[in-house]
Amino acid sequence: MLNAAAKPFVKLVEKYLPDPFVFVLILTVLVMGSAILLEQQPxxxxxxxxxxxxxxxLTFSMQMLLVLVCGHMLASTNPVKAGLNKLAALAASPGRAIILVTVVSMVASWLNWGFGLVVGALFAKAIARRVQVDYRLLVASAYSGFVIWHGGLAGSIPLTIATPGHFSEDTIGVISTSDTLFSTLNLTLLAILIIVIPLVNRAMMPPKDEGIYVDPQQLEEPQLNKQEHELNPAEKLEQSRLLGGIVGLAGIAYLAFYFNDGGSLNLNIINFLFLFLAILLHGSPAQLLHSLQKAIQGATGIVLQFPFYAGIMAVMVQSGLARDLSQWxxxxxTADSLAVWSFLSAGIVNMxxxxxxxxxxVQAPVILPAAIELGADVNKVAMAVAWGDAWTxxxxxxxxxxxxxxxxxxARDIMGFCLVQLIITGAIISAVFVAM
Known part of the structure; x- marks a missing residue:
């Protein structure tokens, strides 16, 4: 039944969903065309x-890039991988494996979304090497934990509006994470989802004779060839664990002073934390740079697309299009319903x-003026956009x-399971925003 329900959606995605860069080009044309036709702009x-x-x-783009890259580099350190392998030993049965991989992925995604994506996938492979469990559901469970990322410590929207100098500061000022990430609403959502999502994944386990399994030997990590020749002075510096250790500890020491002086979380501090943890745990500059080469491959979309988002935002604000959309x-x-509408619209825009x-x-120039004019809770509305983005x-x-x-x-291997989670989590998140 699950596969039958998911097949039409999978075919639709495969046939009509192009690369996100194509979408940003289409959105650019639509916004510029709307400004010309609807706002009568030359x-x-x-x-x-x-x-x-x-x-x-550009500053914001670099911050977003570093969230992904630093999280990826930290997840690929040997201590993190060793910890995941030890945790995998706790998965004594297929059902426990599904719940465990979901919970670990959710915790990692709460810490940092780039970290969570990589940790979830690596942990799924570590478990599959030990337990015979449907591999599609295992990986889908790892990915489903990602749905809470925007309510976590590296949530782009709450950290952006908590960072002095952000692009909406003139409209809403700087909003502390105590009013967003650590609000009662956000903590309630996290508590509910960290219970429901693992149980839903566990309930979707197919019968043993219908499961799709993988050969554990195919999941073994390739071993890097060690250099056998004598290292020259440059290579010795690149392999120096002392150098990486000193700089890594210096970064952690700075953070200790920062928080001791009453410093708060923002994008720069989160990126600083994950970068210097990665430097410290990788040990040598050579290992860090090797992980960077892998991490940067998944960040190319940010580099290319964010300047277009900036151009779109400028047209929307300066042409009056954002103002008219806000009025619509x-x-x-209403002040009470705006958060739910923001959540649903954000889920659509995220596609x-x-x-x-x-x-x-793209959405802040529309949502924030509407919230201010209606007298809605700006903190709640911002988090509604954050959760809408994470949801879809x-x-x-x-x-x-x-x-x-x-x-x-x-994608087709996990889409059916994720579609079920989409329906259930969407209902839960909407209900919480209505109730609170």
Whole structure:
């Protein structure tokens, strides 16, 4: 029944969902065209707005890039991999394996979304080497934990609005993470989902004779060839664990002073933490750079797409399009219902703008003025957009690609399981935003 329900959606995705960069080009044309036709802006003016704002999010783009890269580098350290292998020994049965991989993925995604994606996939492989369990469901369970990332310590939207100098500071100021990530609403959602999601994954386990299994030998990690020749001075520096250890400890020491002086979480501090933990745990500069080469492959979309998001945001704000969209939203939303509408709209927008940071750049100029005019809770509305973005990642293949590449599967292999989670988690998140 599950496969039958998922097949139409899988075919639709395979046939009609192009690369996200194609979407950003389409969105650019739509926004510029709307500014010309609906706002009566001259073509030359719209072009100037677009080009003038194209590089307006360079700092923000670099922050988003580092969230993914630093999380990936930390997840690929030997201590983290060794810890995952030890945890995998706790999976004594297929059912326990499904629950364990889901919980570990959720905790890792809460810490850092780049970290969670890689840890989830690596942990799924570590378990599959020990336990005979449906490999598709195991990997889908690992990916399903990603749904809570935007309510976690590296959530793009709550950390962005907590960072001084963010692009919406003139509208809403700087909002502490105590009012977003550590609010009662967000903590309630996390508590409910960390119980429900693993149990739903466990309930989807197919009968043993219908499961799809994998040969454990195919999942063994390739061993790196050790250098046998005598190292020259340059290579000795690259392999120096002392150098990496000193710099890594210096970074951790700075963070200790920062938090001791009352410092709070923001994008820069989270990236600093994960970068220097990665430096410390990799040991040598050579190992860190090797992991960087792998991590950067999954970050190319951020590099190319974010300047286009900045151009789109500039046109929307300067042409008056964002203002009119806000007025349209106000026409049927209320102060109490705006959060739910924001959540649902964010889930839809995420299908064409599969980046929390990029999505906030596009939606903030519309959502925030509407929240202010209606007198809605800005903190709640911002988190509604964050959760909407995270929610439809369950069926948005963009962020599943790193997981699928590590696991050796395709999107169609996990889509059916993720679709079930989409329906259940969507109902839960909506209900919490209505109730609270």
């Amino acid at each position: 073509v030359t003016v719209v072009l100037q707005q677009w080009g003038g704002g194209f590089w307006g999010l 939203l106000i026409s049927f939303a 064409v703008v599969p980046s929390g940071g990029g999505q906030w750049a 990642n369950l069926i948005q293949p963009f962020w599943a690609l790193p997981v699928l590449a590590i696991a050796g599967l395709k």
